[in-house]
Amino acid sequence: MSIQKTFTIGTRKSQLALAQTNEVQEALQRAYPNFEFPILGMTTIGDQILNKPLYQIGEKSLFTKELEIALENKTVDLVVHSLKDLPTTLPKGMTIGAILKREDPNDAVVIKEGLIAKSLEDLPKGSIVGTSSVRRSSQLKRAFPDLTFQNIRGNLNTRLAKLDSPDGQYSALILAAAGLIRLGQKHRISQILPQSIILHAVGQGALAVECRDDDIHIIELLSVLEDKDTKLRCMAERSLLKALEGGCSVPIGVNTNFIEGKEGKRMLRLEGLVAQLDGSKIIRAEATKYVDYDEINAANELGREVSKILIEQGARNIIEELKH
Numbered sequence: 117m118s119i120q121k122t123f124t125i126g127t128r129k130s131q132l133a134l135a136q137t138n139e140v141q142e143a144l145q146r147a148y149p150n151f152e153f154p155i156l157g158m159t160t161i162g163d164q165i166l167n168k169p170l171y172q173i174g175e176k177s178l179f180t181k182e183l184e185i186a187l188e189n190k191t192v193d194l195v196v197h198s199l200k201d202l203p204t205t206l207p208k209g210m211t212i213g214a215i216l217k218r219e220d221p222n223d224a225v226v227i228k229e230g231l232i233a234k235s236l237e238d239l240p241k242g243s244i245v246g247t248s249s250v251r252r253s254s255q256l257k258r259a260f261p262d263l264t265f266q267n268i269r270g271n272l273n274t275r276l277a278k279l280d281s282p283d284g285q286y287s288a289l290i291l292a293a294a295g296l297i298r299l300g301q302k303h304r305i306s307q308i309l310p311q312s313i314i315l316h317a318v319g320q321g322a323l324a325v326e327c328r329d330d331d332i333h334i335i336e337l338l339s340v341l342e343d344k345d346t347k348l349r350c351m352a353e354r355s356l357l358k359a360l361e362g363g364c365s366v367p368i369g370v371n372t373n374f375i376e377g378k379e380g381k382r383m384l385r386l387e388g389l390v391a392q393l394d395g396s397k398i399i400r401a402e403a404t405k406y407v408d409y410d411e412i413n414a415a416n417e418l419g420r421e422v423s424k425i426l427i428e429q430g431a432r433n434i435i436e437e438l439k440h
Contacts, residue, residue, distance in 0.1 A: 126192035129157035199319030204358035213338035219294035221321035257395035294321035315369025355419025401425035
């Protein structure tokens with residue numbers, strides 16, 4: 117029986133998705149120089165429907181479904197995702213083979229070229245700020261009630277072009293810092309929004325590689341990519357999201373970080389929030405838990421713990437209202 121030496125990587129076709137996939141491909145090629153890792157680009161539902169806000173499309177697998185079908189059909193051997201796009205419940209037969217070291221998970225402000233403003237605080241009253249995320253707009257409407265937040269769709273370069281158009285309506289965009297950094301656009305970041313103003317999306321800044329759960333060879337190959345701290349943080353965040361029954365298009369924000377506990381033991385802190393679309397109500401909760409380097413169960417428990425506090429404060433009602 118011949119040993120498989122070529123492993124096809126599936127990805128979306130956007131420039132950012134390809135940049136992220138190239139990152140994974142290069143890491144695998146360094147680890148396994150005798151193997152080949154060709155890339156196959158695909159178009160997803162989320163790439164096709166650009167005239168609606170994400171939360172109105174009503175599909176949790178907006179950016180992953182077509183890729184997972186290819187994985188199931190064995191057209192590809194592994195798939196690279198932005199972890200924030202990956203639903204918390206995977207299709208039967210699929211698993212996350214690796215989560216890579218996280219890039220900056222925070223949200224960034226990009227100001228229109230030519231404006232003297234350097235931050236959201238500097239923008240004149242009534243300025244239009246573009247974002248495709250109800251999580252971002254709901255939190256920022258509360259923090260900046262004098263600004264107008266409007267939906268903007270398209271890949272990152274398309275959005276930047278809309279922003280910089282001389283007759284464009286947008287004064288600024290809110291984008292993931294990680295995406296800008298990965299596309300070599302870090303210089304466009306005018307402001308990194310602090311966690312006191314906005315909590316980031318579940319899994320934001322992290323890349324996940326999905327594969328078939330019975331493909332032991334692929335799972336072993338992917339183990340070299342794993343970043344354990346990122347995995348623990350993201351598993352806690354995803355556990356919270358799953359317990360709240362929310363998707364990537366629901367206004368749920370999180371923040372995780374490791375802190376030193378008693379006797380030098382590491383503790384994982386998780387803060388979560390659920391917001392109404394108009395920002396009129398925001399529910400926040402946090403908890404900490406001892407989480408050792410391989411304690412996925414403890415990270416998952418922390419997520420459930422914070423979600424329970426949020427539910428007790430009325431978070432489920434906000435989420436259900438959004439579904440109707």
